[in-house]
Amino acid sequence: MRDDRLNATAGALLGLLRDGPRSGYDLVAAAEQLIGGFWTITRSQVYRELAALADRGLLDRGRIGPRDRQPFQLTPAGRAAFRRWVNTSPEPENLRIPLLLMLTFADAIDADRLPGMLSDHRAEHARRLATYRSLDRELTAQGVPEEQRVTLAFGISYETAVLRWFDRLPASMNATGGTTQS
């Protein structure tokens, strides 16, 4: 029995395919929509993984449709591999935040650029928080259970914390000041 472990991306693809055959293109979109903010998969990687999974017999390639569209579907082996993967312990998270890296060197940043840099990033986080909140309200209204909104809840917690952090930066960095909204 050969090494049948899956990386997280492969596991996720199998998981998404439980709902039925999809093309690589669809899978990218589905992943983006499901967990975009806290997991990413790129086109390049999806097609690479799909090919590898098909080679390992975990997926079947469907007939090529219009625009070279090729759906993939789970095989029984793929379904089993997914079940095994989803019951392994998740790897530690990985956060890469260039803004924090730069702030480590804040002494070398031109004083007149820093506030703009900060407020741009802050605005982006505020935008995301608003998006998450409105999406959460919408799903709640549609009766989507809490269990299926935990990622969204995480996003809301996270963005809220980030905004608070921005608003508590030392005044010396935050010359333009921050107005906390919503």
Add this chain to the structure above:
Amino acid sequence: MRDDRLNATAGALLGLLRDGPRSGYDLVAAAEQLIGGFWTITRSQVYRELAALADRGLLDRGRIGPRDRQPFQLTPAGRAAFRRWVNTSPEPENLRIPLLLMLTFADAIDADRLPGMLSDHRAEHARRLATYRSLDRELTAQGVPEEQRVTLAFGISYETAVLRWFDRLPASMNATGGTTQS
């Protein structure tokens, strides 16, 4: 004038070398200690980047010391490149959280494994929060200014938010319950 842009890792290395010559090994340790939680650089990458930076004339290789230790030092061109890099706008952050990915598929996780998985991760975050807090107290006591503790402040905000998120997960997932501490 050729393309003189730096990736974030290269920029960070140059930044760390402002304090004087260091070896790759030291740089890994310094980076880990400075911003370990929100930026990472691995051995392999450091040596790869150092070689590339030296080839571009941004670093000078020092004499090889004991244990093949080779220090690198900034050239004037390197110093200038750093200054340019640190004044570019930081790229968007990138968060990869396998736990959230798995929870997206929580319906397929064995009910008896889920609580353990969650509490392990929660405990790890609690540990980190404690570390950050104690380090922050220590640095504050040493008179390190707030400006040099913003990353730590971010860590504290972040871990606090994550713990709150854990504690508010639907009871159906969190069978063992969570006791918020500290």
Add this chain to the structure above:
DNA sequence: ACGAGATAGTCCACAGTGGACCGTCCATAA
């Protein structure tokens, strides 16, 4: 005198990112 562990580096396979590029199909506007 020796073994454990820290120091320092090399190398490789794999994973992940972003952009360039290519064709196809469809709606709509001139």
Add this chain to the structure above:
DNA sequence: TTATGGACGGTCCACTGTGGACTATCTCGT
């Protein structure tokens, strides 16, 4: 009617990032 802009669907590549295996060297405590 045509053409054209944009959405769809995929390939390919260079670069960046991760983790582990492997080597050698030096230090320190017993």
